[in-house]
Amino acid sequence: MICKQKPPEALTLTCKTCVTPWHLACLSAPPQTLADAAAWECPDCTFVASDSNPAFPVGSGSSEDLIAAIRAIESDQSLSDKEKARRRQEVMSGSVVKSAAADGVSGKRESNDVLGLLDGSFNCSFCMQLPERPVTTPCGHNFCLKCFQKWTGQGKRTCAICRSTIPSKMASQPRINSALVIAIRMAKMSKSINAGGPPKVYNFVHNQNRPDKAYTTDRAKKSGMANASSGKIFVTVPSDHFGPIPAENDPERNQGVLVGETWVDRMECRQWGAHIPHVAGISGQSDYGAQSVALSGGYQDDEDHGEWFLYTGSGGRDLSGNKRTNKDQSFDQKFEKQNEALRFSCRKGYPVRVVRSHKEKRSSYAPEIGVRYDGIYRIEKCWRKVGIQGYKVCRYLFVRCDNDPAPWTSDDHGDHPRPLPVIKELKDATDVTERKATPSWDYDEEVNCWMWKKPPPESRKLGEEILEDGSTKTVRRRAKSMSVRERLLKEFSCLICRKVMLLPVTTPCAHNFCKVCLESAFAGQTYIRQRTCEGRRTLRAQKNVMKCPSCKNDISDFLQNPQVNRELMSVIESLQEQEQSKEMEDNVESIEETCDADEENIQSGEETSDADEKNVELSEETDDADGKSDGIAVFTEISNKESEILGEDKEGKEVIKTPTTETKSQKSSKRKEPDGGDKISEVKVTQKPDAGVETRSKKPKVGTE
DNA sequence: GGGCCCGCAGGG
DNA sequence: CCCTGCGGGCCC
Numbered sequence: 001m002i003c004k005q006k007p008p009e010a011l012t013l014t015c016k017t018c019v020t021p022w023h024l025a026c027l028s029a030p031p032q033t034l035a036d037a038a039a040w041e042c043p044d045c046t047f048v049a050s051d052s053n054p055a056f057p058v059g060s061g062s063s064e065d066l067i068a069a070i071r072a073i074e075s076d077q078s079l080s081d082k083e084k085a086r087r088r089q090e091v092m093s094g095s096v097v098k099s100a101a102a103d104g105v106s107g108k109r110e111s112n113d114v115l116g117l118l119d120g121s122f123n124c125s126f127c128m129q130l131p132e133r134p135v136t137t138p139c140g141h142n143f144c145l146k147c148f149q150k151w152t153g154q155g156k157r158t159c160a161i162c163r164s165t166i167p168s169k170m171a172s173q174p175r176i177n178s179a180l181v182i183a184i185r186m187a188k189m190s191k192s193i194n195a196g197g198p199p200k201v202y203n204f205v206h207n208q209n210r211p212d213k214a215y216t217t218d219r220a221k222k223s224g225m226a227n228a229s230s231g232k233i234f235v236t237v238p239s240d241h242f243g244p245i246p247a248e249n250d251p252e253r254n255q256g257v258l259v260g261e262t263w264v265d266r267m268e269c270r271q272w273g274a275h276i277p278h279v280a281g282i283s284g285q286s287d288y289g290a291q292s293v294a295l296s297g298g299y300q301d302d303e304d305h306g307e308w309f310l311y312t313g314s315g316g317r318d319l320s321g322n323k324r325t326n327k328d329q330s331f332d333q334k335f336e337k338q339n340e341a342l343r344f345s346c347r348k349g350y351p352v353r354v355v356r357s358h359k360e361k362r363s364s365y366a367p368e369i370g371v372r373y374d375g376i377y378r379i380e381k382c383w384r385k386v387g388i389q390g391y392k393v394c395r396y397l398f399v400r401c402d403n404d405p406a407p408w409t410s411d412d413h414g415d416h417p418r419p420l421p422v423i424k425e426l427k428d429a430t431d432v433t434e435r436k437a438t439p440s441w442d443y444d445e446e447v448n449c450w451m452w453k454k455p456p457p458e459s460r461k462l463g464e465e466i467l468e469d470g471s472t473k474t475v476r477r478r479a480k481s482m483s484v485r486e487r488l489l490k491e492f493s494c495l496i497c498r499k500v501m502l503l504p505v506t507t508p509c510a511h512n513f514c515k516v517c518l519e520s521a522f523a524g525q526t527y528i529r530q531r532t533c534e535g536r537r538t539l540r541a542q543k544n545v546m547k548c549p550s551c552k553n554d555i556s557d558f559l560q561n562p563q564v565n566r567e568l569m570s571v572i573e574s575l576q577e578q579e580q581s582k583e584m585e586d587n588v589e590s591i592e593e594t595c596d597a598d599e600e601n602i603q604s605g606e607e608t609s610d611a612d613e614k615n616v617e618l619s620e621e622t623d624d625a626d627g628k629s630d631g632i633a634v635f636t637e638i639s640n641k642e643s644e645i646l647g648e649d650k651e652g653k654e655v656i657k658t659p660t661t662e663t664k665s666q667k668s669s670k671r672k673e674p675d676g677g678d679k680i681s682e683v684k685v686t687q688k689p690d691a692g693v694e695t696r697s698k699k700p701k702v703g704t705e
Numbered sequence: 706g707g708g709c710c711c712g713c714a715g716g717g
Numbered sequence: 718c719c720c721t722g723c724g725g726g727c728c729c
Contacts, residue, residue, distance in 0.1 A: 216712085217712075217713090219712070219713095220711080220712055220713090221710095221711065221712085222710095222711065222712085222725085222726055222727075223726080224725075224726055224727095225724075225725060225726080226710090226711070226712080226724070226725040226726040226727080227710095227711050227712040227713075227724095227725085227726085228712075228713080228724095228725090229712075229713060229714090230713080230714075239715085265724075265725075266723090266724060266725085267724080267725095270714095276714085276715085277714070277715070277716095277722070278713075278714070278722090278724065279713085279714085279721085279722040279723075279724050279725095280714090280715080280716095280721075280722040280723075281722075281723040282722090282723090283715090284716090285715095285716070285717090286716085286717085293723090294723060295723075296723035296724085297723065298722095298723025299723065302723090312723090314721085314722070314723080315721085315722090317722095319720090319721065319722075321709090321710085322709090322710060322711075323709085323710080323722095324710085324711085324721085324722055324723095324724065324725095325722070325723065325724080337716070337717080337721085338716085338721090338722090341716095357723075357724095359723075359724090360723085
């Protein structure tokens with residue numbers, strides 16, 4: 001911590017209490033004898049036990065117990081090292097404080113007193129409650145952030161308890177005491193009997209044992225991390241992965257990336273996959289969405305309220321002269337590149353990971369040191385406004401929606417859906433985008449957690465699979481699917497013009513045509529649309545004349561008033577949208593021998609009867625909830641288009657029908673082999689011999705599956 | 706503490 | 718292959 005270097009093993013000393021490694025050379029009072037070294041306790045443990053740091057007065061009692069308990073475990077000869085480690089962990093996490101007390105190790109008080117103890121020393125002096133979002137003055141007194149801000153907002157500059165002066169920096173930029181947050185949360189947990197397992201411990205992640213870390217190449221002229229290359233990425237999610245990083249993608253620790261995890265710098269944060277780019281603030285692709293953002297104080301328009309914040313897009317700055325950043329904006333930001341990626345995630349309601357950096361100085365919620373993962377947020381709205389510097393900036397409203405509590409709250413539960421904050425600047429905003437469709441990541445009232453309500457987007461990256469011998473093999477994460485264009489033409493072409501349908505209509509005999517094509521096919525019998533003013537029709541005599549161009553069924557009645565198949569329409573529209581966004585999978589080369597079998601699969605799939613293929617794809621599409629909600633969103637567009645093209649329909653009476661029931665039943669009745677749909681998910685290439693990986697217990701809360 | 710400048714990674 | 722980027726070391 002002092003020399004900021006990784007000490008060689010020989011110079012590492014491990015604390016017997018907390019097992020943290022320390023650099024021998026950096027200790028002010030290193031142990032003198034070997035025996036001393038074996039029983040050595042780090043300054044943290046010694047300090048807590050002997051003194052009561054007013055800023056974090058855990059030491060005033062409960063932690064004495066804790067340390068005594070740990071010492072008892074350490075000195076118990078009957079325990080193996082592994083067992084000791086396990087017990088230590090239990091004690092640290094508060095789950096067995098009671099049993100430690102029962103052991104007679106520290107029989108002073110019951111564990112349930114912890115909260116009572118906290119009540120005495122931690123309470124906010126204004127509201128007399130356990131502080132919510134606690135801030136701690138240099139004189140060691142704790143207050144709720146809000147209470148404190150109210151106090152300083154009245155111009156008070158002295159501590160409400162001891163009248164010590166509050167430094168002006170503290171008054172203007174109070175920081176939440178995250179250690180206190182954890183202490184309070186732990187105390188609450190030990191109080192509640194069925195807290196649902198031990199609380200999570202939020203550790204600073206030391207990468208002592210990591211196989212690889214960021215390094216400087218020969219080319220780099222500076223040592224340290226300034227010009228470093230990234231070390232190994234420890235998690236196995238692809239870089240375009242959305243949402244939390246689950247335990248099954250964390251082979252190093254098998255715990256996933258936890259809310260509150262903190263890394264020393266952006267490079268290390270990157271290695272754990274929370275936020276991959278090591279300079280840029282936004283991780284994302286304009287045609288795919290944004291996965292994560294960093295709040296690092298780079299843009300002065302940012303506004304942080306913890307559970308929600310206003311984020312500023314990137315760009316608008318002159319980076320000439322080989323600069324990486326620039327405080328001054330010199331032109332307008334636009335919704336392009338990363339800014340567009342954020343807007344994409346907003347529209348889709350994707351989960352966006354958020355990290356806060358110590359470099360954000362104006363936010364109470366930023367960590368004191370390092371870069372911290374604060375969990376999942378959703379972008380509820382975005383817009384543009386004229387920023388502080390006078391140029392237009394892209395703006396995003398982020399609202400937290402994580403299943404774990406934020407690092408600044410002592411709640412033991414995550415977020416519940418909350419009403420959106422009122423944003424004043426929205427009244428002067430332009431280019432406002434709000435999500436119309438239902439969000440992909442949403443709160444499930446039945447299981448009481450946030451989860452994927454629609455399938456997460458398929459990764460477009462290649463992945464690496466670790467084989468048994470430790471080597472890696474590049475694999476594709478999903479099968480090559482039919483190109484969107486191919487699919488459009490194959491599934492959704494008009495049986496008359498053979499092009500992708502414009503305003504599709506579905507006959508009762510389940511054949512699809514462009515509305516215009518079908519009508520013009522019977523153009524000689526224009527009486528379909530000839531109506532008297534009273535609406536009296538004159539086609540009775542012509543009945544049976546009009547037959548479906550495809551199957552010759554009588555469709556005269558249908559032709560009197562053919563309705564656009566809105567469901568089909570929205571499917572086509574979303575596919576066309578996809579096509580425009582150029583899904584990359586089409587271009588992914590198949591990967592050698594491992595894929596051969598799957599390629600065949602696809603080939604044969606293409607060659608099997610059209611009907612089956614079609615059903616598979618169709619069912620897939622309709623299962624995708626996107627279709628439904630987007631269907632509503634595009635609805636008005638359709639009816640506008642329709643009247644534009646047909647130049648009629650002024651009656652305005654026509655009740656808009658939801659997708660015709662006959663189409664639906666037709667589809668489902670035709671769906672003979674629903675199993676056919678599996679081919680896509682099955683084509684995961686070359687399973688690791690150890691199939692257990694797939695079945696390993698998954699964190700049920702995170703619905704990534 | 707401010708400013709300069711660098712290597713690097715990833716988007717396009 | 719060029720452009721962009723809410724890092725970070727180091728000099729002043």
